Amino acid sequence: ISDPPISSSCPHSRAHANPHSTAHLAALTEETHRLISLSLADGSRVAYQRAVDAFQNFRLSHSLKSSWPATSQDVMTFVAHLSLSGRAASTISVHVAAISCLHKMHNWDDPTQHFLVKKMQEGCRRQGKSRDIRRPITWDILAKITSNLDSACASLYECILFRSAFLLAFFGLLRVGELTVTARYGNTSKVIAIGDIQIAHNNPGALMLRIRYSKNDQYGSAVMLRINGNGIENMCPVQAMGKYLVRRPAAKGPLFCHANGAPLTRYQFGAVLRKVLHHAGVPPLQYGTHSFRIGAATTAALNGLSPSKIQTMGRWRSDAFKLYIRK
Template sequence: MLRAKSKRKTTSPYARPGTRSTRTYRSQDPPPTTSSTGHASSTESSHAATADLGSIAPPSTATAGSSTAPPTDASASSTSVVKIQNPSPQCRQVFGTNPSYIIESLKPEVEDILSAAVSQNTATTYQRGLDSFAWFRKKYNLPLLWPPPVHQFVNYIAYLSAVSVSYSTARCYLSGISYQLQIQGKDDNTKAFIVKKMLEGLHRLKPSKDVRAPITLPMLNQIISALPTLCSNDYEATLFASAFKLAFFGLLRVSEFTVSSSKATTLSFCDVRVSDTEIQFFLKGSKTDQLCKGATVQIAFNSETSALFFHMQQYLAIRPHGEGPFFCHLNGKPLTSYQFTAILTRSIKFIGLDTSVFKSHSFRIGGATHLYQKGVPEEEIKLKGRWKSNAMYSYIRI
């Protein structure tokens, strides 16, 4: 399947030292704080947030040698350090190289191919990791060696733990650094034994827990009943009722049938077939199908899915004619993930449940749990949910 060239921006690993590629990520997150997300940014506009590790100051207020904590790699001599680039106010491109083996006229094509190798969400997370690590090194006045030595990674993991960054976020940040090192053909010290053990220890001390709860079938019916009160008109109520029901029985991710700023394609009108006995639709791609091989989902008519068939047929009867996104508003504009989540949150609150544990992914969790409780074979559930590993078991919440 042909795909349009991605318009996302990325930092080329082949940018010249001291220059910035026109394709750069914008990281608007503050340096690691005591929140569990641990997202870090090195842009001066986002330095308002600070974390308390011996009164950590943002990079914009720190100068060389004025760190509030002593450098963790004091053994490194300033005479033996070869800096890749002097720290900028943003403290970002400390790893730029310009391999001589890349033909100048082909560099834009190399950049396009590399930027397409990972999803935009992954690339954004990787950039946050690079920004976080750069901010950490500037904070403790560490030499900007590239590749970074093992002891810098050891201290970096300890720092992330001290400011309450979760294991999953720390692992993602190190993956971003590892990706850049491997792309540039450098020694990847994130794979060192002690670094792996530090991550394992962090996982044991701060295990990640998915607090999202499953939406059950009775709860789903309550949510649907609340929509006429919460939506602006009957069309909108029918639209969201169909989307909520399909997400539950189709074990769908919200990104598979809505649009977002980072994803222009979604479930199309031509991809869906509704008959009296079956609903069938084709997903062009998904989070775990980055190459867009596609998958066909089938939902048979029975006593439990009859309400889904009713809402889908009702929606198709009033939906604006023409191609385009399957779920769209009366003016033809597609249903966005933000709108889907906003109406879901209002519905959950309306029926008196905790909005902090019921999210858009609760439909997928609830659908998988529902099938499991009905006694559907596990292999069939994996097939319906398009799981290729044992990740399915993390979705079963009894």
């Protein structure tokens, strides 16, 4: 918000401004920002920021101009990308609404109001329920990922970091939001912390993991998971976590962090996954960060585990877990 114009009848009014008046204007400006901020619920604000980040990352990865305001052509290309990725029409609408909100907040021309953007959104709604094209990360694909991390990571520490994160996501049937923070504006308080994991005292071949918050547990009642090791090189979650914890910097906060102490983000988790899948000859477009949870549920079903056992392992409260089993 710009400063109010100085009265032409008093050229020195700014220099001799009443300090009480200046303080009042500052208070009005602060209240304006506060009210605008309150216009969006916390959940909507996080969702909008995540959508804008996704749009910006898409433009950067496709060598498009990343300056603002965005063009309608960029928005159309992004909508096409979301549709090919299997996103539901409602999800695409949230992404478009976030881009629109950003432009309106800055008083820029809104590219989402373009006739063709509107028509593309209508097409998304008319095509009905989008199919979930995310494929499961199976045991064989997990083996390819963990043995090819040097192709996607810049250092030995990063290889150890992502190997332990990927294996824990698979064997713990974890949601990516439980492991990583959202880009830039993530809330680290609800992510698995360094104090939430320990090697089981009665069995060094297992680890105990506390999940304090999750999608189905917003109030922090917490659950304890026991994850057993398998002794297989590059595929054992307990061995991988042991190697990681030895090298992890002495920093409080999220369990997974880089050598400089910065927490692992959802974007980094997905970017390394796509890069290593591409190097291993697996089409990365068919996989996402949720593919570990899908793959673990599918693998459990193929190994004969009962539906109730799978539901308990993944902490599902409804029959939604059946959608994760991709036989």
